[in-house]
Amino acid sequence: MITAQHLTKRYGDRAAVDDISFVARPGRVTGFLGPNGAGKSTTMRMLCGLTTPTSGTSTILGKPFRALPCPGRSIGVLLDASAQHAGRTGRETLALSARLMGLPAARVDETLAQVGLTDQEARGRTRTYSLGMRQRLGLAHALLGDPAVLMLDEPANGLDPAGIRWMRDLLRGFAAEGGTVLLSSHLLREMEAVCDDLVIIGGGRVLAHDSAAALLSGPSTRVRSEDDGALASALAGAGHDVERADDGSLATTAATHEVGRVALAAAIALTELRAATTTGLEQLFFDTTAPHGREEISA
Ligand SMILES: Nc1ncnc2c1ncn2[C@@H]1O[C@H](COP(=O)(O)OP(=O)(O)O)[C@@H](O)[C@H]1O
Ligand SMILES: [Mg+2]
The missing domain is CATH 3.30.56 (Phenylalanyl-tRNA Synthetase; Chain B, domain 1)
Structure with a gap:
């Protein structure tokens, strides 16, 4: 479970995130959807303690992130897949984190298998990785501590269609076992296919928050x-x-x-x-974000 209560982040006199509240429930994939600059990444950084909110609070499994005894065992986070140390191999990256989290070394092989990185790929330095491979490594890193909550910022970026389908199956499987998933994306069709619930934001504010079924059952x-x-x-x-x-x-x-x-x-x-020519979600997305979205939105 993830809860955000009145989260607000101001940079100067501009609110990047403006009074955002929502709940991401266990057993469900919650999509965090909005155009570029809407405040998705800023919200996610606040949820995992990387950015201090100007006001508001949030919890992971009922506790503020900073109060979690071993955060990596409660919540797996993938924020920026390019943020990995370029000179390390994929395996070294995971092995180091496993050691820091007090996990058995065997977890490294388990998660590598889970995300479909081969032994040979895992021995390559991450600077040579494609964006898709970085996303897989980032996801392996998020899964390492066997957390109950996953939070992923634009995880489908850089994946090919087969990779996107693979990611979808993995997230659906994680939720089916009772896990909580919060993922952001601007890939509308992908969100429609994977999400149970949707939080749509624009201009730092929540514009709609409901089950995908309820939001999509339009004319x-x-x-x-x-x-x-x-x-x-x-x-x-x-x-x-x-x-x-x-x-x-x-x-x-x-x-x-x-x-x-x-x-x-x-x-x-x-x-x-x-x-009707557009999908329900597309229409909803454009309807609800049109006054806020200045940037291009790709379907
Ligand atoms: N460190 C920062 N300093 C100033 N403005 C920022 C900072 N981080 C984000 N912003 C601004 O906050 C807004 C929301 O950004 P972001 O959360 O990255 O949106 P999204 O992830 O939805 O594209 C944007 O207008 C962005 O320029
Ligand atoms: Mg972002």
Whole structure:
């Protein structure tokens, strides 16, 4: 479990993080989503004691990070995969940390296997690693102490599609065993595929925080007809949500074939019928962050 309560970080007179509160629960993957500069990394640094909040508090497994007796055994953190000592090999990096954490040397081989780094790769110096290999090594480092909580900042960066799928399976497996996962990403589709819960932030503030299912269950069909008023009533009568979209068409939760059936039964001629082109999360993300996001957002 991770809790953030009213976390705020000011740099000068600008708030990088402005009164952020959320909970990441055990057994669930919580996605921390927002455009560049939204305050994701700053929040994560506060959660693991690397940045002191201007105000607010946070806990990991019920305790402030600094009160954890051996932090690496409670929470595994991957913040910046390039921050590894370039002159050490991957294996040395892990072995040193294992020794500092009082872990058996065998944990090094176990975690290397877990993240799919071969023995030969582990013997290479990290300066020769690709970004994808650094992410795997960083994840091995996070998993080393067998923690109950994982916190990963943009872990999919630098991974190829197969690597992203592998990461997704690993995080889902970790949560399925009761672990808590908090990960940030700007890869919208990836978040949609892996997250149970979403915390969407923009301009340092929480814009939405709910289960992914609740946030994504928006209208999926757009329709126009010769009598939108009657069609809206018929759709509502059949148990579907209906609202007027920005472009003047009706937006409904009914699937396209269901809209066709309802219109036929009500003898209303359709003039346009289509599935919404963006995914629910994409639309939600753009809707909720549009006033805040200046930077490019890639899907
Ligand atoms: N050490 C710092 N000093 C001044 N401003 C900072 C510092 N760290 C982050 N910021 C600013 O805080 C905002 C949030 O940054 P960050 O947390 O890195 O966002 P994200 O990870 O969502 O891209 C940005 O405007 C960034 O420029
Ligand atoms: Mg960041």
